[in-house]
Amino acid sequence: MKIAVAKETAPDETRVALIPDTVKLLVAEGHQVAVEAGAGAGAYFNDGDFSAAGAAIEPSRDALYQGADVVVKVQKPSIAGGEVAALREGSALVSFLQPHSSGDLLKALSQRQVTAFAMEMIPRIARAQIMDALTSMATVSGYKAVLLAAEALPKFFPMFMTAAGTIAPARAFILGAGVAGLQAIATARRLGAVVEAFDTRPVVKEQVESLGARFVGLELTQEEAQDAGGYAKELTQEQHDKEVALIAEHLKRADIVVTTAQIPGKPAPILITEEMVRAMKPGSVIVDLAVDTGGNCALAEPGSTVVKHGVTIIGRTNLAASMPIHASQMYSRNVANLLLHLAGEDGLHIDLEDAITSGTMVTHRGGITHPALKG
Amino acid sequence: MKIAVAKETAPDETRVALIPDTVKLLVAEGHQVAVEAGAGAGAYFNDGDFSAAGAAIEPSRDALYQGADVVVKVQKPSIAGGEVAALREGSALVSFLQPHSSGDLLKALSQRQVTAFAMEMIPRIARAQIMDALTSMATVSGYKAVLLAAEALPKFFPMFMTAAGTIAPARAFILGAGVAGLQAIATARRLGAVVEAFDTRPVVKEQVESLGARFVGLELTQEEAQDAGGYAKELTQEQHDKEVALIAEHLKRADIVVTTAQIPGKPAPILITEEMVRAMKPGSVIVDLAVDTGGNCALAEPGSTVVKHGVTIIGRTNLAASMPIHASQMYSRNVANLLLHLAGEDGLHIDLEDAITSGTMVTHRGGITHPALKG
Amino acid sequence: MLPVFLIGLYVFVLSIFVGYEIISKVPPLLHTPLMSGTNAISGISLVGAVIAAGLGHDALTTALGFAAVICGTINVIGGYLVTNRMLRMFKKK
Amino acid sequence: MLPVFLIGLYVFVLSIFVGYEIISKVPPLLHTPLMSGTNAISGISLVGAVIAAGLGHDALTTALGFAAVICGTINVIGGYLVTNRMLRMFKKK
Amino acid sequence: MLTYVSDIIYLVSAVFFIVGIKMLSSPATARRGNYLSALAMVMTVGTTLVVGQIADYTWIIAGVAVGTVVGALAAQWVKMTAMPQLVALFNGLGGAASGLVAVSEYFRRLDTLESYLVIVILLSLTVGAITLSGSLIAYGKLQELIPGRPITYPLQNWGNLLLMLAALGVGIFLVIEPSRIDWFLVLVGISLLIGVLMVLPIGGADMPVVVALLNSFSGIAVAFTGFVLSAKVLIIVGSLVGASGIFLTVAMCVAMNRSVWNVIFGAFGQLDVAAAGPGVAPAAQGAVKAYTIDDALVMLENSDLVIIVPGFGMAAAQAQHAVRELSDKLGERGIEVKFAVHPVAGRMPGHMNVLLAEANVPYDQLYDMDAINDQFKTAGVAMVIGANDVVNPAANEDPSSPIYGMPILRAEEARTVMVLKRSMNPGFAGIDNQLFLRDNTMMLFGDAKSTLSKLVAALKN
Amino acid sequence: MLTYVSDIIYLVSAVFFIVGIKMLSSPATARRGNYLSALAMVMTVGTTLVVGQIADYTWIIAGVAVGTVVGALAAQWVKMTAMPQLVALFNGLGGAASGLVAVSEYFRRLDTLESYLVIVILLSLTVGAITLSGSLIAYGKLQELIPGRPITYPLQNWGNLLLMLAALGVGIFLVIEPSRIDWFLVLVGISLLIGVLMVLPIGGADMPVVVALLNSFSGIAVAFTGFVLSAKVLIIVGSLVGASGIFLTVAMCVAMNRSVWNVIFGAFGQLDVAAAGPGVAPAAQGAVKAYTIDDALVMLENSDLVIIVPGFGMAAAQAQHAVRELSDKLGERGIEVKFAVHPVAGRMPGHMNVLLAEANVPYDQLYDMDAINDQFKTAGVAMVIGANDVVNPAANEDPSSPIYGMPILRAEEARTVMVLKRSMNPGFAGIDNQLFLRDNTMMLFGDAKSTLSKLVAALKN
Ligand SMILES: NC(=O)c1ccc[n+]([C@@H]2O[C@H](COP(=O)([O-])OP(=O)(O)OC[C@H]3O[C@@H](n4cnc5c(N)ncnc54)[C@H](OP(=O)(O)O)[C@@H]3O)[C@@H](O)[C@H]2O)c1
Numbered sequence A, B: 001m002k003i004a005v006a007k008e009t010a011p012d013e014t015r016v017a018l019i020p021d022t023v024k025l026l027v028a029e030g031h032q033v034a035v036e037a038g039a040g041a042g043a044y045f046n047d048g049d050f051s052a053a054g055a056a057i058e059p060s061r062d063a064l065y066q067g068a069d070v071v072v073k074v075q076k077p078s079i080a081g082g083e084v085a086a087l088r089e090g091s092a093l094v095s096f097l098q099p100h101s102s103g104d105l106l107k108a109l110s111q112r113q114v115t116a117f118a119m120e121m122i123p124r125i126a127r128a129q130i131m132d133a134l135t136s137m138a139t140v141s142g143y144k145a146v147l148l149a150a151e152a153l154p155k156f157f158p159m160f161m162t163a164a165g166t167i168a169p170a171r172a173f174i175l176g177a178g179v180a181g182l183q184a185i186a187t188a189r190r191l192g193a194v195v196e197a198f199d200t201r202p203v204v205k206e207q208v209e210s211l212g213a214r215f216v217g218l219e220l221t222q223e224e225a226q227d228a229g230g231y232a233k234e235l236t237q238e239q240h241d242k243e244v245a246l247i248a249e250h251l252k253r254a255d256i257v258v259t260t261a262q263i264p265g266k267p268a269p270i271l272i273t274e275e276m277v278r279a280m281k282p283g284s285v286i287v288d289l290a291v292d293t294g295g296n297c298a299l300a301e302p303g304s305t306v307v308k309h310g311v312t313i314i315g316r317t318n319l320a321a322s323m324p325i326h327a328s329q330m331y332s333r334n335v336a337n338l339l340l341h342l343a344g345e346d347g348l349h350i351d352l353e354d355a356i357t358s359g360t361m362v363t364h365r366g367g368i369t370h371p372a373l374k375g
Numbered sequence C, D: 001m002l003p004v005f006l007i008g009l010y011v012f013v014l015s016i017f018v019g020y021e022i023i024s025k026v027p028p029l030l031h032t033p034l035m036s037g038t039n040a041i042s043g044i045s046l047v048g049a050v051i052a053a054g055l056g057h058d059a060l061t062t063a064l065g066f067a068a069v070i071c072g073t074i075n076v077i078g079g080y081l082v083t084n085r086m087l088r089m090f091k092k093k
Numbered sequence E, F: 001m002l003t004y005v006s007d008i009i010y011l012v013s014a015v016f017f018i019v020g021i022k023m024l025s026s027p028a029t030a031r032r033g034n035y036l037s038a039l040a041m042v043m044t045v046g047t048t049l050v051v052g053q054i055a056d057y058t059w060i061i062a063g064v065a066v067g068t069v070v071g072a073l074a075a076q077w078v079k080m081t082a083m084p085q086l087v088a089l090f091n092g093l094g095g096a097a098s099g100l101v102a103v104s105e106y107f108r109r110l111d112t113l114e115s116y117l118v119i120v121i122l123l124s125l126t127v128g129a130i131t132l133s134g135s136l137i138a139y140g141k142l143q144e145l146i147p148g149r150p151i152t153y154p155l156q157n158w159g160n161l162l163l164m165l166a167a168l169g170v171g172i173f174l175v176i177e178p179s180r181i182d183w184f185l186v187l188v189g190i191s192l193l194i195g196v197l198m199v200l201p202i203g204g205a206d207m208p209v210v211v212a213l214l215n216s217f218s219g220i221a222v223a224f225t226g227f228v229l230s231a232k233v234l235i236i237v238g239s240l241v242g243a244s245g246i247f248l249t250v251a252m253c254v255a256m257n258r259s260v261w262n263v264i265f266g267a268f269g270q271l272d273v274a275a276a277g278p279g280v281a282p283a284a285q286g287a288v289k290a291y292t293i294d295d296a297l298v299m300l301e302n303s304d305l306v307i308i309v310p311g312f313g314m315a316a317a318q319a320q321h322a323v324r325e326l327s328d329k330l331g332e333r334g335i336e337v338k339f340a341v342h343p344v345a346g347r348m349p350g351h352m353n354v355l356l357a358e359a360n361v362p363y364d365q366l367y368d369m370d371a372i373n374d375q376f377k378t379a380g381v382a383m384v385i386g387a388n389d390v391v392n393p394a395a396n397e398d399p400s401s402p403i404y405g406m407p408i409l410r411a412e413e414a415r416t417v418m419v420l421k422r423s424m425n426p427g428f429a430g431i432d433n434q435l436f437l438r439d440n441t442m443m444l445f446g447d448a449k450s451t452l453s454k455l456v457a458a459l460k461n
């Protein structure tokens, strides 16, 4: 299979879809890999590293795309930037595609007869865990969110008893204990904060506690809170009100807050209102990881850090890109595992019976194939 | 005693010399405290907090200084800004003064008949530990340095074994294991890095190991390395060369480097040359905490972050000011302890027999009094 | 006859204490070998058997004695050997 | 006479085993009370003393017996009481 | 003088027996203990041969020769798995020997029988006979000649009680009329019957306990023989074996979490979770084997490499510090410890890493799946701590399983797999794990932290 | 029939004695054990009074009355600190009783003395007399009537050997010529002298060991008395006490890290580091008391509040995880644990916090100096782990000390201060610490981590 690694065009995107180590692995499996010149620069991999791993370096994007069976990317291709147009008809694309909010792109891809696989659609089944890029990237964001908060907080995280008095430990409050939330809990605990975490799904209580943090939750049943895929469901108005009251209580004591609450395909729930921010301690910090999908904090602004009512609210997007080496490494492994899964004797082998293939593929042979995206 | 808390004038200084909690303590001891309006704003303390603690709020600097027995500050007063001139003759000043490098200031203070106490001159004896502001601020810097490095590093600190592959832990290398260095070690270890530390003084080996890090050192004797006060001595050329070779070896493997090596009253030793930076891994990060006194890394630029040869070199000065709440809290306790030590029945009581008083006082009755600063 | 019995009783009671004390902390994994080892020891009624078989009192008692000797010997010899085989398993390779 | 001695010897040996086994894990802090407690027990030669004092054989043996009864009784009574006092210290307040 | 010397030899032998048994109760000294007790046996029997006023050695030599050959061959040829039934058989023969001596003494002294002697003869006989017949049934069950399941019949406990009362009655009658050989033989019959009926209703899985109890009986029979022959050494050794057998029986029941009463009279069939030492016949395939801390200890101590597989249960139990401590203790004993971290163990990426780092487990002891999977086959123990799905062989073997296709840690290749979890409950994927039922798997049920603490405490002694 | 009943009572008493002593060896059951053994004593003596063919109870009643009054008063009035010497005295009297019975039997049976009887009478006498005189010297040393320091003289061990040989010679002579009362009295004298000369050269600090040994002697004397009187219960109890006394002696020596030989024949003066249980006379003021894990255990278990004071030594030993574990174990037993963190403990600000957080000690168990200092006086144990300067009272008391004026943790106010460090070496400030010499301080020498692990292991049992 001929695999092409594209250079990212999105501004501030530093990651690369495959890193040299993974390229080596794919080459060993008999695939041909071509890399756009300079594709790894943002993640500190230079073209020399890629050639050493067995890849061909291709300076021209058009040439690269035309010669490829599969183009791999991190961010979705831009229609305006001509990326979609550059794709060869009948070729495949593996990338994050934000399929729920990118109707135009899907249309463009299907028109171009591209078989597109959305990395965010990898089903959450055991054997697909090695391809689960959402989990990988959430791991990075959860970790990084706490570092950003620690850096912005005018206080220490850990408790200290010193000759200059006793320093109380910071209190961290994590909203949403999914993959990113759990990683945030672990990181905050490592740094010595006292951590509480909130989630609507009761199953995570045990998980939160397994990391040494305290769980705060509504009394919801498993069915009320979680769908079959393990993702969270949207709450009723009444549940939402109860939730907000509970959160408000804990926010008053918090020094740092990391919010990660998301519902796939829907805007993120607003869990922190302006009023609640006003009641927080001056100097405290909120990191809103859901800011991409609308944010959990009403005052968060995507892409920027604002100080409101004495509270620093960090709305940085695409946190994973701030740790390009390891984020690329993990993404690269996920992509490679998917490629190896899709690869047939000779080029791509589309087995629609297979849960991973059918779950991840969004366009094929000129149509939108994924049931969740049709209609 | 009438104590005046000045608003800092230095740019980017966020700390305040006394915080409301400590003011309360001093007032309870029978002292009068006046606070310049807005003095605590940078550290998230407002004037209301101070009045609640029993302080008078004074909007005019001149009125404040004139009515005070002691003026307390964080940063040295600026001659140009008129701060020295505003001090009442015969009054006292407690502040960081950088006495070794501020000849003009000392002269101005003595001319103005001010009794000045330099917080950096607190002797390192057991009962003065509660006033040791250098230690307090070094604690903040050591902690913060690692956070800055972690934030700038394109990698994780901790090791992770995930479905997307194994993430190797970051390797941290700490140069100089004094107060800041030890705190940096502790923080890096907390975050999961593999830590090595270098110092010239052999006594710190045990201390480094007590934090779970590996010690790297020259084979120096206690006397060669350390003066009577517990500070490091300058090395001979030969020792320095050996040191540099040893460091170069370890730098190649390091992901983050924090340098803290200082020799009081002298420029900091250059431990990392441009050539050594060039040999480091791309993406790695150096935080130079000695940048104020010339820096341990030849490429570090005071006050800014530069990327050279793929290595991010952070030369941020006055790191303590980036964590104003707790830095102020600690400094405030140190200052208050010194004030309580100096306070007599009625105003300041200067006992020249006392090691703390005589060791910390730099000007008195129109002259420079400290033996280390005379001549 | 009584004193003999009483003496036996003293010995009996003291031996029970000894038996209890020495057995009280055996790890379960040694239960089987210990059982087998003490089983071999209980073949000590061989002592009575040889007397019965050797006293030459009459054919019946001698025959009974002979049978007892066979049973006892199998118990003793087999018991020790089996125990030994089991215990070999516990040696560190 | 010999059998009596032998029986004594059997009893003696078995008792030594019992003594060793039951003492083998005393915590040091109980050394003193244990010493004191067994000391009281060793006053059991009082049994011999009462016989000597009460048999009424002659004045000398009776006098010796009388002295032995006093010694033995002090040992027994004092020993138990002192031990009890010591052990009170170990009760949780 | 001769009896003086012989009595001293007997005493020394008794001491050797005591010390021998004591040594048998620790793995380090057990073999030497067995040798010492064998030496004591030789001394005792040898002394008797010299001082026992033996008139004719013929039958003795013949008997010893036959016994030696049969015993030695049986001991050497039997398969390791058949040992328990062999021990049962030997034990029955020991009981038979005591009983036969009693019968022989009865006939020899038929004319001069005092009540005391009759009593002890009858006791020796009865206990010996019960031992014999009971052991034979136990043998039959273990060898699967008789069905292993509990054989029950109505009113069995009442029937047994009746039989015992009958034995008592006949015994009392014989004390009064010692020379009634007919009744004597009736008593022999009743005794044998009691042995049979006592063991028949007990399930095959409980046989080890029964054998321990019968072993104690054979000791008691020996002690009574000692009373019959006025042989102190027999009394000592017999009561020693009798007492230790009883306590062993109790200890085995405790290890199974059952009372002795329940085992002997419960007759409620084979349990799923049954105690079993090595060499004890494996419980039916598919039954779980629950072990104790001490069993685990012996396995750990006899390993050169222990691979620890942590899972979500370790996190849930917050057992990471205890794990670290165990690993330290093993390290101190020269046993290498490695941690096998499965990529999705726990509930978030790096979950195990976070916790092991918190407990300060050195990074160089951590191995990822690819690095460790080939090493399991060289490990003495794979210790699975609260992990489940990540070691579930169904991922390789069962295409219908939801985890099929997920790469797993091949813990099952270790010599022994030790699994620390609270129950047979499934993990995240909600599916059963066949690994827990395998022959080389030892389940250690309980909260992981508390199990580990117990292991550490035990390792310290 | 009477002897039958009495013999059974004796046997039951013997069992009670055995169980009583066994119960004495665990803090939880010790008091009940003492009661049981007292009951056994009453049974034994009472039975003897009934079956002993007593002709005249006068002297018995008189003797018992006198003995009871004296014994009871002495036991009640003595100060707690004087107990050891009282025990020594009682022990001497026990030896005297055995010796006197032997003398009395000698005279009573003067005409019918067989060799066997003479031997056991002489043994009982000799051992009893040594016990008496030795105990009196021990009493004198402990009561400070005799100088506590070892009293040595040239060739003392040879002299003692000579005396023993003399005793042996006289004894053999008496076996041959039992009726030589003069030589009999000489033997009494020699025996008494041996007791004196054996104990005199031993230092006061070692007296507890000597008393334990003499206690064993008194047991042996009882056993010989049992042989004299053919009283099995005396043989049992006597050998029980004799054996347990010997093992106790060995155990005490082991706890002091010395051999029995060294204690008895070493005569090299009072050690600085001597083992001492409670109630044992305090070693000279200023001497350090080194204790064992078990001592520490009893102190911990009898506390409601334990305050842990960590210092640089905890960090150096990397003992934080072990500390946490200890605190958990104590917590499980309902003992409250608090950590007192001194502001400059360790070598950097927050050093202890970093490590305790690493070991996951909950923040709410940490107290800073101001918060905890008033609580020490309510603590059963202040456990100082590798800290030194931060608990050095010189900071308050000695204006010339370099640390004068530094606020310290007032650990010395706790009921017991337990200090875990490797030696008497000073800490950072390089100065000695008087706290370690105080009466309520228990030094537990050794690396902090290993000491803590041992404590944890011991707590688990
Ligand atoms: N790592 C990730 O990113 C991630 C994320 C989501 C899901 N998952 C899934 O989670 C699973 C991880 O596998 P795993 O083997 O780590 O865990 P697991 O399969 O969930 O098994 C955990 C086992 O621990 C036992 N346990 C729970 N509490 C315990 C306690 N206190 N003491 C002792 N044992 C205890 C439970 O059995 P008892 O109840 O009998 O004690 C349970 O069977 C995989 O299926 C994986 O796909 C992983």
Ligand SMILES: NC(=O)c1ccc[n+]([C@@H]2O[C@H](COP(=O)([O-])OP(=O)(O)OC[C@H]3O[C@@H](n4cnc5c(N)ncnc54)[C@H](OP(=O)(O)O)[C@@H]3O)[C@@H](O)[C@H]2O)c1
Binding pocket: B126, B129, F310, F311, F312, F313, F314, F316, F317, F343, F344, F345, F346, F347, F348, F349, F350, F351, F385, F386, F387, F388, F389, F390, F391, F420, F421, F422, F423, F424, F425, F426, F427, F428, F429, F446, F447, F448, F449
């Ligand atoms: N916190 C700070 O910021 C800072 C900074 C610089 C200096 N200091 C100074 O450091 C001192 C701190 O007091 P501290 O009480 O924590 O410590 P310390 O006074 O230095 O005493 C530590 C004690 O720990 C023992 N120790 C060392 N290794 C051990 C081991 N492996 N196991 C058991 N014990 C061990 C040593 O005794 P053995 O050798 O007998 O075992 C030593 O006496 C103060 O004097 C303070 O002024 C503090």
Ligand SMILES: NC(=O)c1ccc[n+]([C@@H]2O[C@H](COP(=O)([O-])OP(=O)(O)OC[C@H]3O[C@@H](n4cnc5c(N)ncnc54)[C@H](O)[C@@H]3O)[C@@H](O)[C@H]2O)c1
Binding pocket: A124, A125, A126, A129, A132, A134, A135, A138, A175, A176, A177, A178, A179, A180, A181, A198, A199, A200, A201, A204, A229, A230, A231, A232, A233, A235, A243, A260, A261, A262, A263, A264, A269, A271, E347
């Ligand atoms: N088995 C697998 O292969 C696998 C792989 C990855 C993740 N998972 C599981 O899937 C789950 C979801 O993972 P994710 O992190 O991608 O989810 P996500 O990013 O969609 O959501 C993050 C968290 O926010 C929570 N949340 C949603 N609405 C909320 C509200 N109103 N208030 C508070 N919290 C709210 C969710 O419950 C979730 O825990 C996790 O529990 C994870 O363990 C399973």
Ligand SMILES: NC(=O)c1ccc[n+]([C@@H]2O[C@H](COP(=O)([O-])OP(=O)(O)OC[C@H]3O[C@@H](n4cnc5c(N)ncnc54)[C@H](O)[C@@H]3O)[C@@H](O)[C@H]2O)c1
Binding pocket: B124, B125, B126, B129, B132, B134, B135, B138, B175, B176, B177, B178, B179, B180, B181, B198, B199, B200, B201, B204, B229, B230, B231, B232, B233, B235, B243, B260, B261, B262, B263, B264, B269, B271, F347
């Ligand atoms: N007893 C007290 O009251 C007290 C209080 C505070 C600090 N101290 C001790 O004083 C010591 C110095 O503290 P500091 O942090 O303020 O020192 P510092 O800031 O002056 O120096 C930092 C470190 O750099 C090291 N260093 C100097 N030259 C070096 C070189 N060429 N190469 C490598 N390392 C070099 C020094 O040894 C020191 O450890 C510390 O050990 C601290 O424990 C004692």
